[in-house]
Amino acid sequence: GQNIDQPTEMTATEGAIVQINCTYQTSGFNGLFWYQQHAGEAPTFLSYNVLDGLEEKGRFSSFLSRSKGYSYLLLKELQMKDSASYLCAPDYNYGQNFVFGPGTRLSVLP
Amino acid sequence: SQTIHQWPATLVQPVGSPLSLECTVEGTSNPNLYWYRQAAGRGLQLLFYSVGIGQISSEVPQNLSASRPQDRQFILSSKKLLLSDSGFYLCAWSVFGRGPESGANVLTFGAGSRLTVL
Numbered sequence: 001g002q003n004i005d006q007p008t009e010m011t012a013t014e015g016a017i018v019q020i021n022c023t024y025q026t027s028g029f030n031g032l033f034w035y036q037q038h039a040g041e042a043p044t045f046l047s048y049n050v051l052d053g054l055e056e057k058g059r060f061s062s063f064l065s066r067s068k069g070y071s072y073l074l075l076k077e078l079q080m081k082d083s084a085s086y087l088c089a090p091d092y093n094y095g096q097n098f099v100f101g102p103g104t105r106l107s108v109l110p
Numbered sequence: 111s112q113t114i115h116q117w118p119a120t121l122v123q124p125v126g127s128p129l130s131l132e133c134t135v136e137g138t139s140n141p142n143l144y145w146y147r148q149a150a151g152r153g154l155q156l157l158f159y160s161v162g163i164g165q166i167s168s169e170v171p172q173n174l175s176a177s178r179p180q181d182r183q184f185i186l187s188s189k190k191l192l193l194s195d196s197g198f199y200l201c202a203w204s205v206f207g208r209g210p211e212s213g214a215n216v217l218t219f220g221a222g223s224r225l226t227v228l
Binding site: 031033035040041042043044045048087089091098099100101102103 | 144146152153154156159198200202204215216217218219220221222
């Protein structure tokens, strides 16, 4: 497998910042996706990183280090609606067969 | 624009009964198609993917099968359901490419089919 590792659960307070980490196997790696999945719903696309560094998209940013096999998703100014699972998905075959990490369940508390 | 339809949304089936879940994509040609399963409280498990008509790759051994009779149609089947087949089944599509700037590679999911086997 691709040995994708994410924390199982995280808790944060409304208005705070949270960082969700993901590590993966680097062999054959092309890029990395982050998806958001609310309970009972399908996942939705958040970001894709192919180059090293931080990419910012509103309150959400995603970072990638290709050499270290490491990525993180940074969520700022947390809102209650951010309570969801966040899925890391390394791309090993240019999108031919996506494999997702186990997901991190984030709970945002008032 | 592209849309993906998946049905039925929910179903309750007895052990040993057959299963057929259907997924269709509109607004694109020759998509990559996927079936995932998510057990309660668990991550997404890739079951099958297809890069073209009649081309199916299976990721895990199981009593499920998939077929792609048309370019934009993907069907998940079972002849005899097991209790362990219960879960949330998700169909998804993507377009083979090298990055999401043009929309390529991004997986887009259907709304899902929630299966309970009793």
